[in-house]
Amino acid sequence: MKCPGYCCSYPVIALNKRDLERLAKYFKLTFNTAKKRFTREGHGHKYLMRRKGDKHYGRICQFFDTKERRCTIYKARPHACREYPGHGRCGYYDFLMHERRCQNDDTFVAITNHKD
Numbered sequence: 001m002k003c004p005g006y007c008c009s010y011p012v013i014a015l016n017k018r019d020l021e022r023l024a025k026y027f028k029l030t031f032n033t034a035k036k037r038f039t040r041e042g043h044g045h046k047y048l049m050r051r052k053g054d055k056h057y058g059r060i061c062q063f064f065d066t067k068e069r070r071c072t073i074y075k076a077r078p079h080a081c082r083e084y085p086g087h088g089r090c091g092y093y094d095f096l097m098h099e100r101r102c103q104n105d106d107t108f109v110a111i112t113n114h115k116d
Contacts, residue, residue, distance in 0.1 A: 007081075007084050020038070055076070
């Protein structure tokens, strides 16, 4: 597993109207059906991506394949996902690779919210 999808676990993955239209088209749904099925309101946003359980991060984007650790809607992914991480590199990925070398385990998934 090259990338376990840390950014997909963010509690706020905001969508805009165009993102929701793209998802509706991708799944051949009406806008309102897609809105009800895929989003919720919160954190000052009209459309937030719904999430589901994940063994590594607790919660993750509903469209993230938790076994294969990849996006299942890559061609229809929201703008925020298309733009991530911007012009730089993913800082988590660099952190992950460092931790895998330190742990001598190329499947290790580094998290920062430990309970112990």
